[in-house]
Amino acid sequence: xxxxxxxxxxxxxxxxxxxxxxxxxxxxxxxxxxxxxxxxxxxxxxxxxxxxxxxxxxxxxxxxxxxxxxxxxxxxxxxxxxxxxxxxxxxxxxxxxxxxxxxxxxxxxxxxxxxxxxxxxxxxxxxxxxxxxxxxxxxxxxxxxxxxxxxxxxxxxxxxxxxxxxxxxxxxxxxxxxxxxxxxxxxxxxxxxxxxxxxxxxxxxxxxxxxxxxxxxxxxxxxxxxxxxxxxxxxxxxxxxxxxxxxxxxxxxxxxxxxxxxxxxxxxxxxxxxxxxxxxxxxxxxxxxxxxxxxxxxxxxxxxxxxxxxxxxxxxxxxxxxxxxxxxxxxxxxxxxxxxxxxxxxxxxxxxxxxxxxxx
Amino acid sequence: xxxxxxxxxxxxxxxxxxxxxxxxxxxxxxxxxxxxxxxxxxxxxxxxxxxxxxxxxxxxxxxxxxxxxxxxxxxxxxxxxxxxxxxxxxxxxxxxxxxxxxxxxxxxxxxxxxxxxxxxxxxxxxxxxxxxxxxxxxxxxxxxxxxxxxxxxxxxxxxxxxxxxxxxxxxxxxxxxxxxxxxxxxxxxxxxxxxxxxxxxxxxxxxxxxxxxxxxxxxxxxxxxxxxxxxxxxxxxxxxxxxxxxxxxxxxxxxxxxxxxxxxxxxxxxxxxxxxxxxxxxxxxxxxxxxxxxxxxxxxxxxxxxxxxxxxxxxxxxxxxxxxxxxxxxxxxxxxxxxxxxxxxxxxxxxxxxxxxxxxxxxxxxxxxxxxxxxxxxxxxxxxxxxxxxxxxxxxxxxxxxxxxxxxxxxxxxxxxxxxxxxxxxxxxxx
Numbered sequence: 058x059x060x061x062x063x064x065x066x067x068x069x070x071x072x073x074x075x076x077x078x079x080x081x082x083x084x085x086x087x088x089x090x091x092x093x094x095x096x097x098x099x100x101x102x103x104x105x106x107x108x109x110x111x112x113x114x115x116x117x118x119x120x121x122x123x124x125x126x127x128x129x130x131x132x133x134x135x136x137x138x139x140x141x142x143x144x145x146x147x148x149x150x151x152x153x154x155x156x157x158x159x160x161x162x163x164x165x166x167x168x169x170x171x172x173x174x175x176x177x178x179x180x181x182x183x184x185x186x187x188x189x190x191x192x193x194x195x196x197x198x199x200x201x202x203x204x205x206x207x208x209x210x211x212x213x214x215x216x217x218x219x220x221x222x223x224x225x226x227x228x229x230x231x232x233x234x235x236x237x238x239x240x241x242x243x244x245x246x247x248x249x250x251x252x253x254x255x256x257x258x259x260x261x262x263x264x265x266x267x268x269x270x271x272x273x274x275x276x277x278x279x280x281x282x283x284x285x286x287x288x289x290x291x292x293x294x295x296x297x298x299x300x301x302x303x304x305x306x307x308x309x310x311x312x313x314x315x316x317x318x319x320x321x322x323x324x325x326x327x328x329x330x331x332x333x334x335x336x337x338x339x340x341x342x343x344x345x346x347x348x349x350x351x352x353x354x355x356x357x358x359x360x361x362x363x364x365x366x367x368x369x370x371x372x373x374x375x376x377x378x379x380x381x382x383x384x385x386x387x388x389x390x391x392x393x394x395x396x397x398x399x400x401x402x403x404x405x406x407x408x409x410x411x412x413x414x415x416x417x
Numbered sequence: 418x419x420x421x422x423x424x425x426x427x428x429x430x431x432x433x434x435x436x437x438x439x440x441x442x443x444x445x446x447x448x449x450x451x452x453x454x455x456x457x458x459x460x461x462x463x464x465x466x467x468x469x470x471x472x473x474x475x476x477x478x479x480x481x482x483x484x485x486x487x488x489x490x491x492x493x494x495x496x497x498x499x500x501x502x503x504x505x506x507x508x509x510x511x512x513x514x515x516x517x518x519x520x521x522x523x524x525x526x527x528x529x530x531x532x533x534x535x536x537x538x539x540x541x542x543x544x545x546x547x548x549x550x551x552x553x554x555x556x557x558x559x560x561x562x563x564x565x566x567x568x569x570x571x572x573x574x575x576x577x578x579x580x581x582x583x584x585x586x587x588x589x590x591x592x593x594x595x596x597x598x599x600x601x602x603x604x605x606x607x608x609x610x611x612x613x614x615x616x617x618x619x620x621x622x623x624x625x626x627x628x629x630x631x632x633x634x635x636x637x638x639x640x641x642x643x644x645x646x647x648x649x650x651x652x653x654x655x656x657x658x659x660x661x662x663x664x665x666x667x668x669x670x671x672x673x674x675x676x677x678x679x680x681x682x683x684x685x686x687x688x689x690x691x692x693x694x695x696x697x698x699x700x701x702x703x704x705x706x707x708x709x710x711x712x713x714x715x716x717x718x719x720x721x722x723x724x725x726x727x728x729x730x731x732x733x734x735x736x737x738x739x740x741x742x743x744x745x746x747x748x749x750x751x752x753x754x755x756x757x758x759x760x761x762x763x764x765x766x767x768x769x770x771x772x773x774x775x776x777x778x779x780x781x782x783x784x785x786x787x788x789x790x791x792x793x794x795x796x797x798x799x800x801x802x803x804x805x806x807x808x809x810x811x812x813x814x815x816x817x818x819x820x821x822x823x824x825x826x827x828x829x830x831x832x833x834x835x836x837x838x839x840x841x842x843x844x845x846x847x848x
Contacts, residue, residue: 272426312661316668 072113074120085127092134100139108145115150129169136176143180153188168383175221182226203247213256220262227269237279248290257332259326264330267291271337281347284313291331294322300359309352329384339394340412354395361388520555540571563589566598578605593625596645602678603652612659619653624700676793681707694815712819723751723776725819738822759786760801778802786829787824791815796845
């Protein structure tokens with residue numbers, strides 16, 4: 058056995074729950090250091106000797122609550138770059154369940170736990186969904202509730218990463234459907250989070266989820282119903298109290314957005330996602346017609362103008378431009394659709410969604 | 418009792434009548450007088466026997482006695498947990514169990530009477546009857562609630578919606594499970610278009626109803642309750658719509674206010690930057706305090722009020738008064754751009770004669786133009802090449818009530834009546 062192998066064996070042994078605390082913590086520090094490497098060596102280390110290290114960390118995580126901040130951190134790092142490590146944690150340990158429980162119970166290490174789940178759910182959203190569903194069928198609402206509580210309690214850092222888990226999960230169509238089927242209370246919660254969170258990352262997650270929902274053409278009539286909740290949620294952050302809309306244009310907007318008195322969303326990432334969501338809604342005839350009917354165009358025109366004004370200003374620098382080039386591109390494409398009548402679209406009226414255009 | 422008295426009278430009637438002579442009658446009178454006298458004397462003697470020394474009038478004592486009288490007492494005092502006799506007597510009258518039943522009966526009676534009036538659409542009488550029922554202050558909460566809610570219904574019929582809401586609110590305090598009345602309250606609020614209040618009323622009513630229902634023995638909903646809860650849900654939707662509208666209108670008025678202040682700020686900034694002397698003075702740095710009437714020109718012969726404003730190129734457009742002092746005439750020009758020169762404008766104005774200027778004396782070549790100083794002490798000449806912007810900002814000149822004044826004199830008049838100042842350049846006084 059080489060010197061390295063020997064050291065490795067020793068390191069694994071020190072991670073045993075029964076080893077003295079000082080020793081264990083020292084070993085965990087080394088492990089965390091190794092796990093942070095981005096060159097792919099972290100994953101190899103985790104898998105070495107038939108996942109000896111991975112097994113030791115997972116067992117320690119399961120056995121002691123006092124080491125969980127460190128064990129979760131190490132596992133988060135390993136899982137971020139290595140799909141094998143993520144799968145091992147998911148399949149061979151109870152760490153995912155423990156992470157979920159600690160988040161729901163609001164344990165001191167719940168923030169680290171949410172990072173671990175966020176990383177693993179990026180690789181295996183379906184399997185995370187299965188596992189969490191076994192814990193609680195309503196886990197999605199519970200996690201969203203956690204975010205909402207953290208916003209209301211003024212402690213948003215706690216739930217900063219919870220949103221990423223849900224974003225990863227909404228890659229799955231059944232989960233998106235689930236959000237809309239839960240009598241809209243879950244959707245209301247997401248809309249509320251987008252409107253109230255102070256941390257941009259949390260707003261980004263909410264915008265991401267709302268955008269993901271718009272990818273399913275068949276739910277457009279549900280999203281864009283008479284309540285206008287979804288439309289108001291994605292449109293409001295794109296509007297500003299200084300938008301120059303005349304009374305006619307104003308009266309076409311959903312009533313909650315008429316004479317809007319707040320400032321435009323500052324984060325261009327959030328705005329980009331919301332413009333994309335509106336663009337996705339244009340895939341169906343229902344979506345296009347609804348957006349035209351609700352006077353979305355003038356609001357987008359003002360968003361576009363605000364970008365120009367900012368760019369043209371004497372002290373504008375590239376870093377301060379309001380619209381990113383990507384956002385401007387999508388926005389112009391969106392405006393291009395909204396300013397046209399349906400019969401000018403050159404789309405077969407019997408075509409449910411323009412996503413099928415290529416297949417025709 | 419009445420029957421007994423009749424029998425007695427019958428007995429008296431049956432007494433045989435004795436006829437008295439005058440002497441007998443006099444003797445009888447004397448006897449009776451003597452007996453009375455004797456009785457009086459005996460009574461006086463008796464009183465003298467057990468006579469107590471007469472108490473002198475004590476004001477304090479008297480005050481105490483008066484204070485203990487329920488009609489005059491200002492606070493309720495008890496000695497050894499017992500109140501004064503008179504108070505206890507009153508309490509007995511008020512809270513006696515038998516009386517309670519009476520009160521309830523009376524209240525019920527008033528309610529029925531009110532319902533009768535209600536049926537015949539005598540809503541004011543119905544309100545009086547229900548109010549009288551409430552004045553009974555009976556202990557039955559449900560009955561009191563019904564009286565309040567019925568009162569609300571009557572108020573609602575005659576359009577007293579606010580009174581109806583007050584009654585509903587009182588009724589709900591007595592009985593939150595009376596959903597019919599609660600729904601009536603919501604309807605009144607919605608009729609008054611108080612969306613947010615209606616929403617709050619419905620939400621709190623639901624909570625109160627749920628609480629009472631959960632804590633009562635019979636927690637199942639009956640058919641009526643289900644019906645009213647459905648109705649309440651319908652009203653809730655209306656209330657949400659209305660409150661959204663209310664919020665929209667509130668935002669709209671805020672936007673309008675903001676725009677108004679913005680336009681005032683723009684105008685004030687423009688006036689300030691032009692160094693104009695204006696009377697009355699304007700709050701240049703506080704547009705929110707600006708009152709447009711300080712600049713508005715309203716003259717009886719003008720069709721509408723005029724005020725200085727901007728054109729598309731952000732130049733100021735003024736209303737201007739032209740005075741012809743020799744003939745006592747005036748002209749008003751409503752839209753004069755500050756960039757226009759005096760000559761440009763007045764040449765056009767004086768090109769054709771006014772009605773009163775039959776001989777066309779006021780030709781452009783025939784006249785000169787002047788403005789008066791702030792205190793009307795002297796005149797300053799303005800020339801055809803001056804633009805109005807510079808004329809208005811001439812030192813010493815003041816724009817009064819938003820209307821700049823330019824005087825037009827003929828050469829003749831100038832020769833006769835205007836004297837140029839020797840001391841100052843471009844100053845003239847009128848002789």
